[in-house]
Amino acid sequence: MSLFITSLNSGSNGNCYYVGNQNEAILVDAGISCREIEKRMKRLGLDMQNVKAIFVSHEHTDHIKGIPSLAKKFQLPVYITEPTLLHGRLMLEPSLVVNFIAHQPIAIGNLSITAFPKFHDASDPYSFIVDCNNIKVGIFTDIGAACKNVIHHFKQCHAAFLEANYDEDMLNNGNYPYFLKKRICGGSGHLSNKEAFDLFTKHRPPYMSHLLLSHLSHNNNCPKLVHELFTSNAQKVKVVVASRYQETEVYHINADHNTTATIKKKITATPQLSFAFA
Secondary structure, X not given: OOEEEEEEEOOOOOOEEEEEOOOOEEEEOOOOXXXXXXXHHHXXXXXXXXXXXXXXXXXXXXXXXOHHHHHHHHOOOEEOOHHHHHHHOOOOOHHHEEOOOOOOOEEEOOEEEEEXXXXXXXXXXXXXXXXXXXXXXXXXXXXXXXXXXXXXXXXXXXXXXXXXXXXXXXXXXXXXXXXXXHHHHOOOOOOEHHHHHHHHXXXXXXXXOEEEEEOOOOOOOOHHHHHHHHHOXXXXXXXXXXXXXXXXXXXXXXXXXXXXXXXXXXXXXXXXXXXXXX
């Protein structure tokens, strides 16, 4: 059974990532509106009825602002920790709130989702691994540093959403105030292009087929620049820059390293406030 992935939006204006198989899917974060999520999924031929849950990485607004309306409309369980729920001030139906624990897999149909802690300036931040029949997709964004947890899981991924937030020269020479520059690059903020590239080149497994570069800064990065950096040593990995304005294509991930095709057909279902700078 394969996995299908897409970034519905990625950046400080909103983050939302889709991972699923033919029958069920999850969203990691929902930082854009319910209407935009529905619209973008429809354009991609994805069925909202396949989405079975939302997993929340942390409480910053660009990751949570669409969750209340989306969860209410589709009665989706929201997997979230108590500190994130508290600091995000999310108004959710109690019956839809499900707590998760680090390193303990959660089964959503044939999907297995595992959360693990990361470095970020939030109350209780997590990244996620989605596993289906030993095909693994990682969601590694809003990371201050590539800690041992990130490295351990990245080494196992067939595909990954990996933050490449800022170019160091652009940040240093830009007009952000000093405190904000320190916040971004200080180890609990975001991953630079160089840090992400080092992680990719040193720790990618030989079977990785897709890398979606995510959460690029509008002011301190350039999509062309970061794409050229990663493709210079991509080998057989398909490198995609996730947009802050629109969805990516849907990518089909399986255990065959040579598979790089995109999927455009409809995937049908079987019955069944905080701040952020970048």
